[in-house]
Amino acid sequence: MNVGQFLFDCLNEAGITEIFGVPGDYNFSLLDILEHEKKSISLIAAMS
Secondary structure (H helix, E strand, O other), rough: OHHHHHHHHHHHHHHOOOEEOOOOOOHHHHHHHHHHOOOOOEEEEEEO
16 A cells, blocks of 8 residues: 555545545646545546
8 A cells, every 4th residue: 555545545534525636747646546546535626
């Protein structure tokens, strides 16, 4: 288990269903984990 998986597991256990973020090359690996885990957490992408 890596840090991203641990983070999403904790958020899921806390009942978090949505997270806000700005997609970018600095967090693609984290977003890949979110995509592959198929958890009940949705990303609400903000644009600048």
